Amino acid sequence: MQVRRRRREDRLSKLSDATLGRILSFLPAKEAGRASALSSRWRNVYAGVDAITLEQPESPIPDYEDYGSWSYGRPVDPNPKPPFGTTVTAALLARHLVPTAPAPPLRVLRVALNHYRREDASTVDHWVSYALKHAAPAPVGLELDLRLRRVPVCSRPYSLCCASSSRKRSRSTDADEEEEVNSRPRRMSVSDDDESSCWPQYTVPRMLFSSAALRSLSLGPCKLSPPDTISLPSLEALLLVRVTDCERNVQRLVYACPRLADLTLEACGMVTALYLHGNRRLRKLALRCCHSLVVAEVNDKLQTLEYRGAVPDTSLLALRSGGRWKPTSCMIDICGKEVSSEKELAKLGKFLQLLASTKHLHLRSARLGCGMEHDALAKLLPAFTRLLHLELTGLLPHDDGDDGDAAVAAVSRILQHAPNLKVLSLSLDTDPSKEGLHERRSWHDCKDSEFVRAHQLRCNKYEVLAAPAVTIPCLRKRVREINFAHYHGGRAQRTLAKFLLCNAPLLKTLYCGIVRGELWIQDMLRDEIRGWAMNTPENCIFD
Template identity: 45%
Template sequence: MDRHAPPPEMAAGGDRLSKLDDEVLGHILSFLPAREAARASSLSSRWRHVFAAVHTVSMAETDADHPAIRGYVSPPYRRGLDPLAPPVFSAVVTTALLSRHRRRRHRPVPLRALRVDMTGYVRADSAAVDQWVSYAVQQAAADHGLEIDLRLGRPAICDRAYSLRDSATIPEDDDDDDDDNAEDEQHDNAADDDDEKQEARDRSPSPAKRARSHSPSSSDYDDDVASSDDEEVRGYTPVFRPWRPVHTIPSMLFSCAVLRSLALGSCGFALPATVALPSVETLVLSHVRGPASDVQRLVSGCPRLADLTLEACGAVTAVTILGGARLRRLAIRCCHRLAAVAVDASELHTFEYRGAVPRGRDFLTLHHGDAPRRRRGIACCHVDICGEEATSEEELTGLRLFLQLFADDATHLHLQSARLGAGADKDALASFPTFPNLRHLELWGSLPDDDAAAAAVTTVTTILNSTPGLEALTLVFHPRGDGGDADSYSQNELRDAHRLRYNPHAVLAAAAAGGAMVVPCLRSTVREINLVHYQGGMAQRSLAKFLLCNAPAIAELFCVSAEGPLFMLEQLKQELRGWLMNKSAKTCFR
């Protein structure tokens, strides 16, 4: 046999992949974005009509899809006449759906999923969006079900940036004489507070600013002014800003019997008289517009609902998930007007909350049906307190009562706030709830250099004393003390926020004082410690020294350091290794 001759399959023409059936090739391409799957048609004539067998269409609008960003400045009424004009994103999505009908003799495969992430929605796209929804319902796969993920914007989840309160400005509870002058002082400092809030908003662009940077024309926006009643809701002050035009999802979608997963973002919906979604298991509502009753009707119309996510639904004040639904995961993020949640927790496994400090047990009511309570309840709990640091006794008491709901069954606890472990050393949280089954604890927050190291050690120690069986501890340090989203900063700002501040001559006396504290879980059960965004400040080093010097059972140390000089990174590595009691423990530094 000639060793230079092509393989038999190549000599016969084509390759092994091309010899597969169209349905198999279409299933493979369905895991790619629609643009990438469509490019496969240029491989050869064999792949020309393979896109018709794709059962999932996923498209996301990028900056390159915006005419203004691409440098195209012709007016909208001339785009159809200019051959160099970039295609409108809504037309690209429509073309992708119609391309599934390129084979005239064969019907397209049923549609399993339609995912569209559209940031530049304008009123002219309304008819196209309705056509997408109608097409997806008509072409839905009866045997596999249908997934629809429609996002008409990318606003930030919340405008409340993390912020620390200076200890000098925190009022004492027993200073009753200052109550008479509180109103005058507030009036005198109103202008200064407004300037500080405006400066904070300028550092962290609001969703409206990001939306305007992507929009073709500012005339496509409506001025939506929040109600003044929102200012009294849990300390949340709404931001007055222009919003995108709201698209209303047609009512036909909410009677689709084969719909299994539905995600709607930055839009409204027109519900029919009866909402019938018998197959929906996953429901995501983000920045939806409309009355609270519509959200409740939509949730109640999903009897098989197992996964519910509510993000920034400002009109929702109460949610009830009872009856036949058996939730396994519930996520509530920045629904600042939401005051009461009642849920059947018979099968609830994961609970996520982000927002202001909950009002204790009154915020969340867990029902367990007629059957006796299961031995294992909510195993994974995420609690994220956004906005200003919680310091008052009322807030800390409410947080303690809220955490008590998950204390008996939680195995994974995620606590995030402006300050790492804020309030754990105060009287309200002195009796921190005991988590007997907790195995993994994550503490997120800032630990500024001006914080007292002893207070940081005391705070973390108070929490660790309530976790007797802890095995893994993760500390994530926020940059700059605000912990804002990465999208709010440029790359240079992020690098500056995470720069190293290592002083090898500093005396870590606070850690030595904390060494007298005995933490049972550190001594016996903790096997893994993770430090993320470690900057080498005084408070962070003191806390790290206390943990590592009191954890003889540790087997693994993982540290992600901030950017800085290589010699400084090497010094931090050697210092952390020197604090390890178990010198044979596995270490990983990045």
């Protein structure tokens, strides 16, 4: 008996070109372009794409093992790839493949370059001109993202003090060392500016500052040089990375955006003061490694704050009206060396008092806990009565001299001040300074074995972990979810994990991301964590 085979029906191809083009808009431009090779039906579908996203791939890593031999170097490719700028231009022009059907208005253009060159200026100008000419009208608008160079945000690496000596040294030594740390940010910011001034600078075309359709703008590194008249009535999100303009130009640009709701500044060393009280719609502010910034005057409607840099003063955020600021989400990232002096800890405690009403708090520093175990923070740490989600990110090395007691004390102290906490997330890491990774200047100075040693599992099942018996009300009555990320299994990390899990009887969700390593160590850590939990959580996830 012959069995009839059902003919599979291609329902996706029955959709209209406009619908298929909108679907492909959510893919990178290269992936969307490959869809034209599926069949003759998809040949002209790319013409309906209204979002283009392209990122320049990194250069291949050369092989230095045969250095000095006659065969050194990669073989010449007979069919080399076209330049990245040509690829972006081709992706824009491919939207006009069908003469009978006009291209849809452009909604998104994201282009990320690795290295901008002076000869690329005219090409980038053509991209900007095309995007503004074919931009979707309001309220959809245009999202323009031009990253012209791949550079780190800050050159200040996270580094720890010696665990045994840093906690026993005198206060005078701490003060002297901290004085040196305080002077370092400005010197580093100046060096960063000097380094960026050596790069070829792209100057933004003036037509960009008079676009009524521009809804989101991300630029950098570049030079703005705005005209006397700036009109961006629809701009809602602005991101500036390593802008070398004077402070006045940045301030004028911000003032000219009446609908601005999201502002991000990264490594803008020329900005010393920022006045945002006139932007009444501003709800999110991110200041990342703007080490020269002294004051940012905001309105009381600001809901989300992200700060990365040295320990901030309370004068960093100022309310012109003198009212009380009530944020809902805050991230404080103390980059650079571990904060351990009483002066800096006291300054951190006073700044955290401004964030007492937040519901989501993320603290990141060189050492996990931001030095909360020190007595200098005991009297200044506020009561986070509305805090529901706490995230702590920092280094917690395997061979910590205090066997994790400092981490337990730091986490305990902040939990004592968060009576209504429900979710606790810890992102753990090892100390890269042990392997000397923070002193490396380029990728070819690092060996693969060093990265492996920095993230390998180390667990001794015969160690006796002494978790202190401390009663914390929020752990006993409120906490429902605990998350561990980058769990390595060192003594300090295991001590902290045991302390938290043995004091959380109402836990419903437990997540633990264990780093890669030998399978038997992963299984042992997995069983150990399950055994510490006072009850069996409904959702127990190990990754």
